[in-house]
Amino acid sequence: MTNEDMQNGFDYDVVVVGGGPAGSTAATLLAQHGHKILLLERDKHPRFHIGESMLPFSEPVIQRLGIDWSEGNQFKSGAVFIDENTDQRMYFPLSVYRKTYQLERGPFDQRLFENAAKHGVETRQEEKVLEVDCRAEGVDIVSDKGRYRCRYLVDASGRSALMGKSDRSIARIENLGKFAVYTHYENIQPSEEADALFESGSIYVPVVDIGWIWIIPLSGRRLSVGLVVQKERPKDCEVEELLWRYLADSPILNRLLDGAKQFAPVRVEADFSYSNQRRHGLRYACCGDAAGFLDPVFSSGVFLAFTSAARVADRIHQGFLEGREADPELHAVDDDDYMLGFNTMRMFVERFYQSNIVHNLFFEADRDPELKDQIARLLSGDLWVDNNALQKSLLAGRHMSG
Numbered sequence: 001m002t003n004e005d006m007q008n009g010f011d012y013d014v015v016v017v018g019g020g021p022a023g024s025t026a027a028t029l030l031a032q033h034g035h036k037i038l039l040l041e042r043d044k045h046p047r048f049h050i051g052e053s054m055l056p057f058s059e060p061v062i063q064r065l066g067i068d069w070s071e072g073n074q075f076k077s078g079a080v081f082i083d084e085n086t087d088q089r090m091y092f093p094l095s096v097y098r099k100t101y102q103l104e105r106g107p108f109d110q111r112l113f114e115n116a117a118k119h120g121v122e123t124r125q126e127e128k129v130l131e132v133d134c135r136a137e138g139v140d141i142v143s144d145k146g147r148y149r150c151r152y153l154v155d156a157s158g159r160s161a162l163m164g165k166s167d168r169s170i171a172r173i174e175n176l177g178k179f180a181v182y183t184h185y186e187n188i189q190p191s192e193e194a195d196a197l198f199e200s201g202s203i204y205v206p207v208v209d210i211g212w213i214w215i216i217p218l219s220g221r222r223l224s225v226g227l228v229v230q231k232e233r234p235k236d237c238e239v240e241e242l243l244w245r246y247l248a249d250s251p252i253l254n255r256l257l258d259g260a261k262q263f264a265p266v267r268v269e270a271d272f273s274y275s276n277q278r279r280h281g282l283r284y285a286c287c288g289d290a291a292g293f294l295d296p297v298f299s300s301g302v303f304l305a306f307t308s309a310a311r312v313a314d315r316i317h318q319g320f321l322e323g324r325e326a327d328p329e330l331h332a333v334d335d336d337d338y339m340l341g342f343n344t345m346r347m348f349v350e351r352f353y354q355s356n357i358v359h360n361l362f363f364e365a366d367r368d369p370e371l372k373d374q375i376a377r378l379l380s381g382d383l384w385v386d387n388n389a390l391q392k393s394l395l396a397g398r399h400m401s402g
């Protein structure tokens with residue numbers, strides 16, 4: 001910060017709200033650019049978070065953060081979509097040019113948060129931001145422990161969507177998954193099915209009549225297992241019972257879970273898929289889930305969090321250099337570009353639910369190597385390109401606002 005900034009009463013260049021992947025990334029990169037950053041997290045790390053399957057195109061951001069995400073984590077070679085009724089399986093290799101992993105979010109998010117501190121970010125946990133006021137002269141922030149004044153705000157508050165909720169700019173994306181119910185198992189016994197799963201480290205996605213199931217192998221022969229429901233819940237069935245019903249009906253899970261031990265509670269997440277219509281404005285920008293959240297069928301959440309946070313951080317730095325920090329359109333060009341990737345994923349997820357994509361496209365891809373490659377590139381997060389015919393057709397399929 002300059003002397004002039006101090007005279008303006010700024011405590012920090014940037015305050016980042018939320019110490020998940022998006023917030024820790026934005027804070028670290030801004031600190032690497034030489035700015036004075038405060039990162040506020042309302043919980044205490046390691047805190048539980050769902051979202052364990054990563055995409056390889058996160059790797060460039062991971063490298064900038066200077067961490068080794070292979071450490072202690074299960075290698076993920078690809079994604080397997082399955083119809084258990086016909087016993088059809090389609091494998092898409094994902095860790096081809098770049099590698100990726102299945103990881104437990106508690107320790108991983110803690111590492112990202114601590115990594116921010118190592119890069120000079122001032123980090124505080126168990127401090128919740130209550131209010132922000134973004135004006136032309138600066139940003140005022142009130143938390144449950146203090147007040148701060150800064151030049152810029154990054155909202156990385158996840159699905160709490162601090163700015164989106166106060167601006168009433170959250171637009172639901174209808175007709176995707178409605179809720180998820182999930183749990184975790186350990187002590188997965190050796191078997192042909194289990195050994196193949198842990199060797200490849202792939203995510204298995206069996207499609208079922210009311211949605212889809214995730215089976216994610218984690219290090220230490222543990223499994224994350226969840227059901228995402230698109231339809232209304234059957235009236236005669238509690239959410240937890242629904243999970244047991246679908247796990248019991250799955251031959252693959254019967255084989256995998258034989259002799260295994262459930263070690264985590266059953267958890268439920270609702271409030272799926274939305275886009276924040278005002279992702280940036282006067283002296284603020286949103287990233288990660290605070291900018292938008294998609295049904296997790298293609299495991300895109302953390303990848304989008306890394307990608308959007310890196311863009312926001314680099315643009316704020318550029319804005320400071322150019323004296324454009326009070327320009328409400330500072331992020332407009334980046335945001336348009338980012339939404340190309342977000343909307344590709346959105347259309348892909350919409351197709352998954354609306355056109356029986358697994359049968360009509362994924363299983364067909366076995367006979368069409370070009371199509372298989374196009375799908376694998378989307379599933380890897382290779383979204384900012386202009387040579388993927390499938391991506392072009394997805395984006396041409398429907399005009400989408402913000």
Ligand SMILES: Cc1cc2nc3c(=O)[nH]c(=O)nc-3n(C[C@H](O)[C@H](O)[C@H](O)COP(=O)(O)OP(=O)(O)OC[C@H]3O[C@@H](n4cnc5c(N)ncnc54)[C@H](O)[C@@H]3O)c2cc1C
Pocket residue numbers: 017018019020021022023040041042043049050051052053054055127128129130156157158159160161162180269287288289290296299300301302303305
């Ligand atoms: C059922 C389900 C399955 C998923 N599966 C996957 C998957 O397999 N792969 C994948 O990549 N993604 C998955 N996701 C999505 C993924 O978890 C998110 O996209 C990702 O965590 C986004 O990171 P973030 O940093 O934006 O938000 P978060 O990780 O949610 O971090 C936000 C942080 O902000 C803090 N916070 C919120 N409000 C405040 C406040 N007012 N003051 C201070 N701190 C605050 C929160 O405590 C939190 O730590 C899944 C999501 C769900 C719901």
